[in-house]
Amino acid sequence: MAKNITIAQVAEQAKVSKSTVSQYLNKRYEYMSESTRQRIEAAIEELNYHPNSIARSLKQKSTYTVGVIVANILHSFSTQILRAIENNFNANGFHIIICNADDEPEKERNYIEMLQAKQVDGLIIFPTGGNLDLYEQMHKQNFPVVFMDRKIDGLEINTVMLDNHRAAQLAIDAFVESDYKRISIITTSIIRNTSPRVERIEGYRQALEAHGLPVREEYIRTADAANIQNELNELFALDAPPEAILAGNDRVLLEVLKYMKEHQLVIPDDVAVIGIDEVAFASFYTPPLTVVTQPTIDMANKATELLLEQIKSENKTAKTAIHRLQPSLIKRGSC
Amino acid sequence: MAKNITIAQVAEQAKVSKSTVSQYLNKRYEYMSESTRQRIEAAIEELNYHPNSIARSLKQKSTYTVGVIVANILHSFSTQILRAIENNFNANGFHIIICNADDEPEKERNYIEMLQAKQVDGLIIFPTGGNLDLYEQMHKQNFPVVFMDRKIDGLEINTVMLDNHRAAQLAIDAFVESDYKRISIITTSIIRNTSPRVERIEGYRQALEAHGLPVREEYIRTADAANIQNELNELFALDAPPEAILAGNDRVLLEVLKYMKEHQLVIPDDVAVIGIDEVAFASFYTPPLTVVTQPTIDMANKATELLLEQIKSENKTAKTAIHRLQPSLIKRGSC
DNA sequence: CTGTTAGCGCATTCAA
């Protein structure tokens, strides 16, 4: 690669000093004559000069960059959030570095460390939950962080997440309204006790109780994606198989639909189904799929706002909180 | 944020010079006694020191980071490629910065400039096609770049993309084999004359001709996603409406399926459908969807290989080429 | 084996 041209070469070409060029770059035009301004402009153009932001950052202690570590980039929830977050930060003059932890705490640890080494100004993390020490350390150092989607108990870190109890409740209410009584919930469990999963199950229990329905433990299933088919087999081998299934996320929903198809069970006649998270094909599936959606844009906006606030407020420890956003039910034909 | 500790403080704490600490950090342990090594280790631990990679990069002229600019992060093709690329680069000690150009050339321009300012070691771009001057400039400067998914004519830049002619041909062959004769193709056109779209249509024409079938211009449709429903309406208002539809990508496929559902057309009896790009629900849709897939992992691997080669070979201009990977047909029930 | 020195490219005083 052609060796980089520096501010010094521009200065030489324009016959001024480096600092004058620097002033120009920072748009402080008052500090120079019109003619020198034009000479600098011309020099930059001729040399095709581009400031080295590495050097600038080193000096300024700020990179105008934030890192985003998603738990799993293959989830459409993640990509929707990412897209919105990126737009937000761009609008504020920040860049984002996206990393994919693949649900692995070690990867998450690596990313947190590398991003801090790269001096990002802040971090948005979908935490795996496997690096408590690191989370704690960032908090102690007052490093700007916000968690997304999952909370970590006992840590004063701003968190943006869904009201998961409510999400389960919306689904159960819909089932009950359609007169289903034997309702099952299935979630993935690859990851440790991740809060959305736990809360969705809690919400499920509470909602059933609120409707005076019995909670049967055998209707509550968690398994990683590869084993969901087995769980479904067990479920339908029960004396009283469920009449309705709540799929804890999009990944689970896919497995459930696959199972239904393979076993020629028709939705909703044989079994009703609701999924948490909207999927692209929901509206034209047979039957159209009832679904509980997350307000991804709002969540991204909130996270952006919280992080920028922390970045700008420097050391002042702002109060932290868990921000719960509300899901909504899109009633279609699967229940 | 707690003010950063530097190599100097570690040196002081360990009672050695900065350079010795630097040696330690770079794992050149031969250059120091066992005892100083341990003192340094202890000091780093105590101070919780982390090297500032910004400073290191400034000195070394290498950031061990590459940028990836995708055309549209909402396409599952993009996220699959991203995931694989990230794994590859991580395995080679590189980090990646992901950017989403949203199909907008100006955004792409901004990203290319900012990534170069951040001194990334190379770039993988799904080019919008709207910044020829920049592409050319990077090539002239011998800056490591590889294009993904789309080629730009007249530029000697390594490119990894699908054999799009073959992709269309596979689909047409399948249609013809099932005895469909009136075959339509629909693609999106938001983006300028993007090569995949053009090539898929070319492949469609060639394949029809190879089978001795007439090419009817009214069966060839391009529109941005929002207008595909209109195109379909026109298509089915024709005297001889198509018996089969090839959807040029996953986005188009969604629109086609939606249309079928809304107009109660049954697949494949009323109309057969094949999509280019695999979708999550293909295998259990009613009917299961026949699809042409891209070898995303292989494509990511090839791109990684090409870019790393360029990065490592410094100035030596390696020969560039367009690498075409082969699609494959997954025959299911929609044709 | 260890310490001294001199930059990397830029921004920021402070004088002139």
Add this chain to the structure above:
DNA sequence: TTGAATGCGCTAACAG
């Protein structure tokens, strides 16, 4: 208005 000097944190000779 302009320019010289200093330092951000780290690496890389080069001496000792």
